[in-house]
Amino acid sequence: AQSVTQLDSQVPVFEEAPVELRCNYSSSVSVYLFWYVQYPNQGLQLLLKYLSGSTLVKGINGFEAEFNKSQTSFHLRKPSVHISDTAEYFCAVRAGNNRKLIWGLGTSLAVNP
Amino acid sequence: DAGVIQSPRHEVTEMGQEVTLRCKPISGHDYLFWYRQTMMRGLELLIYFNNNVPIDDSGMPEDRFSAKMPNASFSTLKIQPSEPRDSAVYFCASSQSRGREETQYFGPGTRLLVL
Numbered sequence: 001a002q003s004v005t006q007l008d009s010q011v012p013v014f015e016e017a018p019v020e021l022r023c024n025y026s027s028s029v030s031v032y033l034f035w036y037v038q039y040p041n042q043g044l045q046l047l048l049k050y051l052s053g054s055t056l057v058k059g060i061n062g063f064e065a066e067f068n069k070s071q072t073s074f075h076l077r078k079p080s081v082h083i084s085d086t087a088e089y090f091c092a093v094r095a096g097n098n099r100k101l102i103w104g105l106g107t108s109l110a111v112n113p
Numbered sequence: 114d115a116g117v118i119q120s121p122r123h124e125v126t127e128m129g130q131e132v133t134l135r136c137k138p139i140s141g142h143d144y145l146f147w148y149r150q151t152m153m154r155g156l157e158l159l160i161y162f163n164n165n166v167p168i169d170d171s172g173m174p175e176d177r178f179s180a181k182m183p184n185a186s187f188s189t190l191k192i193q194p195s196e197p198r199d200s201a202v203y204f205c206a207s208s209q210s211r212g213r214e215e216t217q218y219f220g221p222g223t224r225l226l227v228l
Contacts, residue, residue: 034216043117043204043219051214090156099144099208100169101217105155 002027002095006104014112015083021076021107023091031093033074034101035065038088047089050074061085086111115139117220119205125226131193134223137186138207146217147180147190148204156204162188163210195227 007022025031032051036044048059055067065076074091091104118137126132138145146161160170165182173180177196182188192199202224206217 036219041224043221044206045219046216049216097212099146099161099163099215100158103156 002031002093002102004091004093004102004104006089006091006107008107009105010108010110012110012112013081016080018079019077019081019085019109021089021091021109023074023076023104025072025074025091025093025102027072027093027095029095031095033065033067034092034094035059035063035074035076036090036092037061038090038106040087044090047076081109081111083111083113085109117205117207117218119203119220119223121223122221123224123226125228126195127228128196129194130227131191132195132199132225132227134190134203134205134225136188136190136205136220138188138205139209139218140186142207142209142218143185144208144210144215144217145182145188146206146208147188148206150202150204150222151200159190192225195225197227200225200227 003026005024013019034049035047037047038044047063048057050057050067058064063078088106088108090106092101094101120135143164147159149157159172160180162182180190202222204222206219208215208217
């Protein structure tokens, strides 16, 4: 079975500072990894995904994530955040042909002026 | 494309009443997922369909919950009778089977409050 752990439930940061949101997973089979963002009172939107190939994945809104197989991690990063990045961020994993996504509990990013 | 459409966006009801949530997936998508989101349990998959057929309903909490997909463009999630602990945001998502490229697209959610 797969599991996802988002290590920080809340991350406060000042505007224009860099940020890293951490995600670790466990799985006995190959996985596909996703980061979704949820703005207040909205649905979830795909930020980026890792399927194969280059371990550094670039997504929308200047976010990127790096897949580290040895550390079973998929941390999300942005070099300079904006107030508009304030949202809930979810890491998810899908194993092989399984349609189910296994979700982390989310990290609340609060960007302060 | 209009994206995944859910209705209503907000629902307030009293305990014991029947609640019906509706979802229209993205045209051409053959998978449909129903999720529930709460502060305590996060995002939970309730059930998903492939080509209108329920594939896995192991996440449905109990018999009070039922879901149907009568055609490729419509699905319902029904709670009867509703209870205060059902209060949550319910999301519908759809995807198109493309192997590893498959991505789920979410609707805006229905915020349910059961008093």
